[in-house]
Amino acid sequence: RTFAIPDPSSLRVGSGGATLNAVATLADLLSLDGLRVADCLVIMIHSGGDSQRLPSNSVCGKAWCAFPSEGAQGSLDAPLDLVLRHLRRMFRTTRAGLV
Secondary structure (H helix, E strand, O other): OOOOOOOHHHOOOHHHHHHHHHHHHHHHHHHOOOOOHHHOEEOOOOOOOOOOOOHHHOOOOHHHOOEEEEOOOOOEEOHHHHHHHHHHHHOOOOOOEEO
16 A cells, blocks of 8 residues: 655654654554554655746645656556556565565
8 A cells, every 4th residue: 555644734844754754644544454564564755845946746746746657557657656666566575664
């Protein structure tokens, strides 16, 4: 599964605050299924910033913008789709934990 977890209340909390918030939120979400973070393979990707060099992507963010690459069902991929596809292959045999 993939989760996109924003900073709390749209505050800018920096990378450290974003990491703590993401791990705490992930723990809450996983606990709904009776899982713990330690039981899962977790790959955390920070994707933020103001997109000042790409103002057309400032609303959704660079990681979510359309990319000229065709996805599995003929839709356009976002850069994050490509990264996740490769990371899933790379870490397919990795044991549970935070990567």
